[in-house]
Amino acid sequence: MTCTLRRRALRCTLVLLCAAAASARLPAQTTSTLTIALTPRLSDSTARAMIVREAGPSGRTLILLRDDNPDASTLATALASLERSRRKLGDLLQYEVHITLRSQRAAANLTPEERRAAEQYLSRVRNAYAVFVDGVGLAKTVMMPLTPLTAASGS
Numbered sequence: 536m537t538c539t540l541r542r543r544a545l546r547c548t549l550v551l552l553c554a555a556a557a558s559a560r561l562p563a564q565t566t567s568t569l570t571i572a573l574t575p576r577l578s579d580s581t582a583r584a585m586i587v588r589e590a591g592p593s594g595r596t597l598i599l600l601r602d603d604n605p606d607a608s609t610l611a612t613a614l615a616s617l618e619r620s621r622r623k624l625g626d627l628l629q630y631e632v633h634i635t636l637r638s639q640r641a642a643a644n645l646t647p648e649e650r651r652a653a654e655q656y657l658s659r660v661r662n663a664y665a666v667f668v669d670g671v672g673l674a675k676t677v678m679m680p681l682t683p684l685t686a687a688s689g690s
Contacts, residue, residue, distance in 0.1 A: 569617070569681050570595060571610070571660050572674040573602035579635050584613045586634040587670075588620065592627060596681065599671060605661070607653040612639040614653065621684055 587597045598613045660677040668674050
């Protein structure tokens with residue numbers, strides 16, 4: 536009988552350890568993709584682009600561009616703003632963050648890598664099918680991976 540109680544206690548301990556380990560990993564499970572969307576309107580009519588970072592481990596990260604005249608400079612500016620936000624606040628947010636871009640970096644100030652990446656994603660999103668995006672409406676979208684933050688980049 537003592538052996539049965541010990542086994543039961545050992546099983547309970549293992550279950551609790553597994554549950555604790557699983558919950559300890561939850562903060563590290565963050566959004567690993569970014570959705571870039573071309574939309575006919577933004578909530579701020581003066582904005583060139585908006586970045587939306589939702590709270591929680593399953594929160595979405597979106598860059599919303601107006602579809603009337605998207606350009607690589609606007610997208611590159613949005614990507615740089617998103618990177619700064621991720622370094623400052625981390626990836627697991629406690630509250631939703633909205634970043635409104637009313638201006639952009641000059642095309643001459645883009646590095647060749649920034650220009651290439653922005654033009655590539657912009658081309659892909661222009662050619663994408665329109666889908667319904669919750670909270671946005673019908674929009675052409677493309678998803679891209681977000682590189683994990685490292686200790687060197689501020690996380």
